[in-house]
Amino acid sequence: MILNKMILSVFVGLMVVSSVRADDQSSGCGLGWSVTKRNSLVSSWVRSMTNVTGSNTIAMTSGTSGCAKHDIVMKKSEAIHYAEANYQKLLSEVAIGSGEHLSSFVAILGCTGDASSLAAAALQKNYETLFPANQSSPSQLLEASSRTIYGSELAERCNSLNNG
Amino acid sequence: MNLMRTLKSFKMQILLVGFLLFINLKDSKATVDLSQSSENEKIIQISQSKEWKALLHYFENSTSEVLRESDFFLSPNGAENPLLELQATLKFFSQNENTEKLPLVGPLKLKPVCAFPARKTFLEKNGFQFKKTSCPDFEAFKNSLQPESLSLVFSTNYSGNPASLFGHTLIRMNHSKEGSLRDYSVNFAAAVPPNEIGLRYIPYGLLGLYPGYFQIAPYYMKVLEYNESESRDLWEYQLNYSKEEVAFWLEHLWELRWLSQFRYTFLMKNCSYQMNRSLEVIRPQLGTLLPVGNFYTLPGETIRNLKQKHPDLIGEIHFRPSHKRIFNHEQSLLTNAEKNELSHLLSDPVHRVSEVKNTKVLEAALQHLEYQKYEIQSEANEGLNQSLRELRVKRASLPPGQSFRPVPRPIDPTNQPDLAHGTRMVSFHSIFGSKDVSELSIRARAGIHERMDRDKGTDPSFSITFFDAEIAKAIERNRLRVRRFEIFQMSSWDPIKDNEFPLSWGGAVGWVPFEEANTFLALHSFFKVKGQIGFTLGLLPNHFLNFTSLLGADGNFDQKLSKNQKFLTTLEERMILRWKPNFKSALFFNAQSTASYQRISSQFGFESSYFFKEETAAKIRMTRINQSPFLFVSGNQFEIGISQFF
Numbered sequence: 001m002i003l004n005k006m007i008l009s010v011f012v013g014l015m016v017v018s019s020v021r022a023d024d025q026s027s028g029c030g031l032g033w034s035v036t037k038r039n040s041l042v043s044s045w046v047r048s049m050t051n052v053t054g055s056n057t058i059a060m061t062s063g064t065s066g067c068a069k070h071d072i073v074m075k076k077s078e079a080i081h082y083a084e085a086n087y088q089k090l091l092s093e094v095a096i097g098s099g100e101h102l103s104s105f106v107a108i109l110g111c112t113g114d115a116s117s118l119a120a121a122a123l124q125k126n127y128e129t130l131f132p133a134n135q136s137s138p139s140q141l142l143e144a145s146s147r148t149i150y151g152s153e154l155a156e157r158c159n160s161l162n163n164g
Numbered sequence: 165m166n167l168m169r170t171l172k173s174f175k176m177q178i179l180l181v182g183f184l185l186f187i188n189l190k191d192s193k194a195t196v197d198l199s200q201s202s203e204n205e206k207i208i209q210i211s212q213s214k215e216w217k218a219l220l221h222y223f224e225n226s227t228s229e230v231l232r233e234s235d236f237f238l239s240p241n242g243a244e245n246p247l248l249e250l251q252a253t254l255k256f257f258s259q260n261e262n263t264e265k266l267p268l269v270g271p272l273k274l275k276p277v278c279a280f281p282a283r284k285t286f287l288e289k290n291g292f293q294f295k296k297t298s299c300p301d302f303e304a305f306k307n308s309l310q311p312e313s314l315s316l317v318f319s320t321n322y323s324g325n326p327a328s329l330f331g332h333t334l335i336r337m338n339h340s341k342e343g344s345l346r347d348y349s350v351n352f353a354a355a356v357p358p359n360e361i362g363l364r365y366i367p368y369g370l371l372g373l374y375p376g377y378f379q380i381a382p383y384y385m386k387v388l389e390y391n392e393s394e395s396r397d398l399w400e401y402q403l404n405y406s407k408e409e410v411a412f413w414l415e416h417l418w419e420l421r422w423l424s425q426f427r428y429t430f431l432m433k434n435c436s437y438q439m440n441r442s443l444e445v446i447r448p449q450l451g452t453l454l455p456v457g458n459f460y461t462l463p464g465e466t467i468r469n470l471k472q473k474h475p476d477l478i479g480e481i482h483f484r485p486s487h488k489r490i491f492n493h494e495q496s497l498l499t500n501a502e503k504n505e506l507s508h509l510l511s512d513p514v515h516r517v518s519e520v521k522n523t524k525v526l527e528a529a530l531q532h533l534e535y536q537k538y539e540i541q542s543e544a545n546e547g548l549n550q551s552l553r554e555l556r557v558k559r560a561s562l563p564p565g566q567s568f569r570p571v572p573r574p575i576d577p578t579n580q581p582d583l584a585h586g587t588r589m590v591s592f593h594s595i596f597g598s599k600d601v602s603e604l605s606i607r608a609r610a611g612i613h614e615r616m617d618r619d620k621g622t623d624p625s626f627s628i629t630f631f632d633a634e635i636a637k638a639i640e641r642n643r644l645r646v647r648r649f650e651i652f653q654m655s656s657w658d659p660i661k662d663n664e665f666p667l668s669w670g671g672a673v674g675w676v677p678f679e680e681a682n683t684f685l686a687l688h689s690f691f692k693v694k695g696q697i698g699f700t701l702g703l704l705p706n707h708f709l710n711f712t713s714l715l716g717a718d719g720n721f722d723q724k725l726s727k728n729q730k731f732l733t734t735l736e737e738r739m740i741l742r743w744k745p746n747f748k749s750a751l752f753f754n755a756q757s758t759a760s761y762q763r764i765s766s767q768f769g770f771e772s773s774y775f776f777k778e779e780t781a782a783k784i785r786m787t788r789i790n791q792s793p794f795l796f797v798s799g800n801q802f803e804i805g806i807s808q809f810f
Contacts, residue, residue, distance in 0.1 A: 072304075072305065072308040072309065072348070072380070073382055078346075081382070082346070082382075082384065085382070085384055085385055085388050086345075086384060086388065088534055088537060088552075089388075089392065089534075091552075091556055092530050092534060092552075092556060092559075094556075094560070095530075095555075095556035095557070095559040095560040096523075096527060096530075096559055096560075096564065096565070096566055097560070097563075097564025097565055098564060098565055098566050099566065100345060101345065101384075104344055104345040104346055104384070107344070107346070108346070120564065121564050124560050124564050125560075127556065127557060127560030127561075128557050128560065128561075133550075133553050136553075
């Protein structure tokens with residue numbers, strides 16, 4: 001069992017490292033990945049008038065933006081994609097200890113049912129140390145969350161990544 | 165002799181064999197012809213069926229709406245001839261890939277039978293049989309999505325920004341895990357080149373000069389985009405389709421996503437049009453799911469139309485409130501003392517957060533700062549980031565769990581689109597003037613909402629109308645005149661709330677008629693552009709009593725006008741009282757001044773509208789005109805009218 005946990009932790013660690021690299025290379029899956037900021041009036045006009053798709057369509061088809069070639073986020077990238085898109089919301093919900101975005105996030109990390117609220121509580125409890133002010137980023141959020149979940153007794157309950 | 169006899173006999177035998185062969189061949193040919201003819205008849209019949217035409221996106225038209233240059237057709241004439249497309253489809257589906265070279269379709273280079281899974285399902289239901297083929301790409305797509313049901317999702321318009329005028333619709337593919345943000349969504353969008361020149365997208369979008377495509381994206385991206393970033397409510401209408409129907413739609417989505425290309429037009433063949441068209445493929449016998457007879461497709465109206473004409477298709481309605489609505493809701497639940505604490509905290513979050521122990525106040529402050537973060541469009545605002553960080557650390561040190569109840573579905577006023585009034589209006593008016601002649605008029609208007617309309621189903625603080633025209637006939641004189649001709653009007657009067665100061669604004673473009681009392685047909689008019697800006701105070705909650713004040717300018721363009729008349733400064737004051745959801749009254753005061761302030765004219769009065777049926781309203785208006793800048797007339801005017809929406 002301990003060996004399993006170690007293997008899982010190594011896997012998550014590798015995934016996070018590769019995600020960081022992926023994070024540097026692309027802005028995410030498809031159009032709207034950078035919509036965490038509201039668009040300016042003109043660009044918003046463009047989008048509402050036409051619901052613009054730019055070159056993302058092509059990028060997505062060739063699978064270069066972190067998506068599978070069918071527009072579907074690849075399973076192994078889902079956690080980092082999700083953390084990137086919902087970063088602000090996740091930080092707040094982790095601090096509160098509950099919320100819809102957080103539930104989906106811990107589900108991606110394998111925690112569903114009772115394990116979901118236990119994982120949320122564990123993250124909230126260690127918020128300040130898990131998410132230090134000067135190292136804040138989506139990949140860091142994922143890495144710290146994975147470390148907390150898989151490095152504790154929760155690993156048994158959240159035992160398969162992406163099973164949500 | 166014997167030889168002769170033998171030869172004769174041989175000849176006879178040949179003739180006999182030949183005859184028998186001929187008979188046999190003839191019979192065999194007849195059999196073939198008969199079966200082919202029945203097969204051909206069947207193919208012709210299927211090619212003309214609603215189901216096949218829907219799959220090719222012909223629907224009720226004689227050609228397909230899919231552009232012929234896209235990969236959607238296996239026959240070169242498939243966009244104009246459903247029979248040729250069916251024949252080509254059957255040919256390529258039946259070909260043996262080991263012995264014959266198959267065309268590879270679309271960007272994923274798929275075998276025809278893998279490129280068109282919905283066509284395959286449809287044809288198999290109609291008795292055709294095809295060799296089993298492995299389609300790993302489509303299988304991966306299907307297994308990743310696995311929708312159990314579909315929801316048609318309406319994103320409300322965004323009144324704080326003129327960009328999001330009409331709202332938007334998309335389809336959510338609901339996976340079995342209820343409420344998961346990890347579901348996927350389908351969207352239809354125009355493809356604008358990344359470096360499009362200036363404002364060219366406006367005429368191009370209106371005239372249909374961009375291609376449009378279906379897109380798929382995680383639903384959380386849509387929630388981020390609409391709910392969070394633009395603070396727009398989402399209304400999710402679950403659709404009552406069976407699992408088999410959803411699976412068939414998914415097969416068709418695969419065809420649309422990779423192979424189709426449409427012409428996008430902003431007003432007509434837009435996102436909502438294509439969402440509904442894609443659904444028509446499921447039950448083509450129902451006919452179109454779109455409103456009939458419009459020259460435009462408005463997203464909210466497509467939902468309203470679906471609910472009215474096909475109520476059986478609509479299941480549960482789920483409301484997903486915008487970030488702003490959640491914040492307002494949370495604020496409304498605070499006591500006065502908590503509101504004061506919140507204001508105190510927000511004035512200096514970093515230093516004052518240590519004083520706060522109330523989780524409600526902390527969470528309301530977090531909502532507010534997150535909203536600000538979306539507003540200022542910057543990740544790198546150090547002060548804001550630090551404030552958020554301190555608030556989160558503090559909140560994390562307190563017991564877990566959200567302090568607020570979820571936002572309830574708004575009851576009144578509500579922007580639930582299926583409850584809105586119709587987008588077309590015709591009204592009849594009697595106008596009585598004390599000095600001018602009395603008139604009868606007829607008015608026609610398109611649009612989502614106007615200030616004095618009932619609010620149910622719309623954003624009560626947003627008005628948008630287009631092609632608003634009115635013709636009046638004098639009762640006692642032989643005179644007909646155009647009383648109004650506005651191309652476009654929109655305005656927003658979102659009231660100021662605690663910690664939120666939205667601007668009210670308005671704008672209109674149209675022609676204003678000169679009133680020339682002695683001409684029979686007064687069609688002389690001048691072109692006018694109008695702009696206003698100001699504020700609205702909510703004097704009672706929930707839009708019961710609002711006061712709006714707007715300063716503005718009118719630009720009038722006509723050679724007949726004097727220099728003074730070409731530019732006017734304006735003031736509009738309006739107080740609207742909403743007695744009931746279907747009954748409103750307003751006091752108004754409008755003033756205009758010429759550029760040199762030599763002439764100031766004003767009108768003030770009272771108006772009221774009462775919807776005695778869902779789509780029928782009675783209206784009255786009394787106006788005191790103290791000189792118009794163009795008419796040189798003063799006097800009272802009384803107007804009554806009846807409006808029918810549809």
